[in-house]
Amino acid sequence: MAAQQRPLRTHSQRTRRLVGGALTAGALLIGTYGTCGLGPAAADPVAAPATAGEAVQRLIDLSRQSEQLNQQALNAQADLDAKEAAAATADKQAADAAAALDAAKADIARFRPVIDRAASSALLGSRTNRLTSLLVSNSPQQLLDQMSIVDLVGARTNDQLSQYQKATDAATAAETAARAAADTARAASNAADAVRSDLEAKRAALQGSMAGVIAAWGQLSAGDKSALAGSMFPPGFDRDSLLEGLVPGSGTSALAAGLTRVGDPYVWGATGPDQFDCSGLVQWAFHQVGKNVPRTSQQQSTFGTPVAEKDLQPGDVVFFYSDISHVGIYAGNGLMLHASTFGVPVQVAPMGSTPFNSARRF
Template sequence: MVSHRRSTQPGLNRGARVTVLSAAAATAAATLGAATANADPQDAPRTARARVDRLYSEAERATEQYNKAGENADRLRGELKRTQDRAARDQEHLNRMRTALGSAVSAQYRSGGLDPSLALLLSSDPDTYLDRAATLDRLTEHRATELRQLQQAQRSLAQTRAEAARALADLERNRAAVTRHKRTVERKLARAKQLLDALPGADRADFERSSRSGRYDAFPAMADLPAGSARATAAVLAVRQALGRPYIWGANGPGGFDCSGLMQWAYAQAGVSLPRTSQAQRYAGRMVPLSEARPGDLVAYRADAGHIGMYVGNGQVIHAPYPGAPVRYDPVGMMPVSSVTRI
């Protein structure tokens, strides 16, 4: 049988091979150390800033998932309450039917001791008896109908209670999802803070002054157009009032905001109800080209619409950037724009 094992090089025993491998590892380590030593000293702060930016972006996506889960929890709580209220009404109706049917059966039992044929023989007025017998038949049929209705009410109550149990289970699962998203956000924000705190003061200040991508010039020339509507004008006035307020993840005002919470709050001041997440907000109106943006339009960023701000004219948006940075103006081209929505 032919062996396919590679033969040991002649004259190279195990101890020699270990020595060669150790020497190669030492050479690689020395080369890596030299490369690191020769690296641009600006690379470390730049890399740290890039990691912070990435962590903020990831935290923002997790925040939007957290907001969506919270919105879903509110919907499920509403469904659960409505189902529980319906179950209570069904139970009350069922109790009334049982009481009425029980009373009727008891009364019929107490008055129905004589056999019908004997009662007819003893009756002084057979015609009256026959009329009463016909009435009794109708009453019996009516009782049968009531019994069927009672059974239907029991089935309806059981179904409603099953719906309530499912709604409660959905709510519990959603609460678990909210908790998971919250922990994800907290971990990413804590790591971003560690990286920022480790930066030299000048680099940290530069990061906090700049937009997240530094793409200040990445937007087309834009005319200063009036707001798209009266409600858009009111929303712009509201969002300007929020300038300087802190970024608080998961918050929608008035003391602090995340990006979509700020948009929701500003338009609420204009009497318009927006969805909670940036992904849903981008579809809350009519999409227009960036070159035709007007004050009050919502500008969603990145392909996943993970960030959103409000265009306020002069090539600027107002948005809630990230933790540590208050609500502020930034150029509309600070990040890749994915859509512009007119409410």
């Protein structure tokens, strides 16, 4: 079974190179900008938009598709990591089971000569017993000596028979365990292969979608690009008063950490320290206050404890869309800190324009 581990690691390394290549290509193409999400691949841009509004909307639509694809690919990577770990564990268990089977067979081989001799003796009728001892003894003392020898030989043979039976039972159990472990290892390896293929398909789709976003971005005027990026903070936002009395290690202190990244670019698959996708920003902010948060928005949506929208407090984590493909950190007064999408840097923005899904308190 150990031979299966090497191809598994080789596939993983190849996949990580493919993933890194896709993200690097996207980063080079978009310069300092990026996006967070995953779904169907975006089509290549067609005819030039007729109006500036149409151009902006096309970019928004393509960016949304790329955002979905990004999160789906991140989920596929996490799934692959888990399945490769399971496959490695299954391989180790299969190897241990095979070693146990070999040890059990060695025990059988050790006891077999004794058992064969005992069986041969019984078959030929030459085994000494108490009756034959009585018949051939010439004196009471000789009878006692012979009976003691018979008892010793019988006890020793019986003990060896018992050990042989235990060894045989252990070998049977070990063979069953080894067969089951081998089947589990094979299934785990096949599952990892399937997820690996899915990941490669999603990464390829993401790369194509990113190219579509970049092309659409190139069709915008400088004014449209500036309008799309918007301001870093909404009017009247007071960061200092918001963070007064924050508790170290709390969601509020994670929000404070995240607010230091306002203005950093959005980049597909980025986790900081100076460029982010949506879930990467959340993970980075909570890591600064000692909390290890999962990587993807879907995984983050099951972390911590649920919070109703009406009970939101600054520092709570908020999720959007039915597929939970976007995430941010609540900043109070209906605002959130988030890494939005391509062409829009990390900023504080209203939540109302994005379909709310759920919230958690980490």
